Amino acid sequence: MSFGSKKFRSKREQLAYDASLAGKYYKRLKGNPFLYFGLPFLGMMVISSYWLAGFTAIKYERDDRHVQEMNEEELTKLIKNRRKFDIKDEFYRLQGLAEEDWEPKRVERLDDESENVW
Incomplete structure (x- = not known):
C-alpha cells in the first residue's frame, strides 16, 4: 500500500487553501481542465x-545580405584576378606542406633488417 500524492491538510488549513488563489485555480482546473490549462498553454x-x-x-535578412547579384564589371574583375589552378599545389597547400621545402626520403634500414619489397 502506498501513500497518496494528495497532501493532508487540517480543516483550517484546507479552508485557507481553498480561499487562496492557488486553491481557487485548482478547484476550477479540476472542473474544466482545457479552459484553465489547455487554452492558456x-x-x-x-x-x-x-x-x-x-x-x-x-x-534570414542577414543571410540574404551575403547573397547579392553581380554586374558584368564585377564578374570580369573576378575572372581576371583568378589564380592558376594546379592540383599538386593545392594538395600540398591543403596539407600545409607548401610552406616547407622538403623532399620525401627513404629511411635507411639496419644491416639485418629486410627491405619489405613486395
Whole structure:
C-alpha cells in the first residue's frame, strides 16, 4: 500500500487553501481542465511563435545580405584576378606542406633488417 500524492491538510488549513488563489485555480482546473490549462498553454505557444518570428526574420535578412547579384564589371574583375589552378599545389597547400621545402626520403634500414619489397 502506498501513500497518496494528495497532501493532508487540517480543516483550517484546507479552508485557507481553498480561499487562496492557488486553491481557487485548482478547484476550477479540476472542473474544466482545457479552459484553465489547455487554452492558456496553446495561447502561449501561438503568441510566442509570433514573437519569435521577428528573430527568425532577422536571421534570414542577414543571410540574404551575403547573397547579392553581380554586374558584368564585377564578374570580369573576378575572372581576371583568378589564380592558376594546379592540383599538386593545392594538395600540398591543403596539407600545409607548401610552406616547407622538403623532399620525401627513404629511411635507411639496419644491416639485418629486410627491405619489405613486395
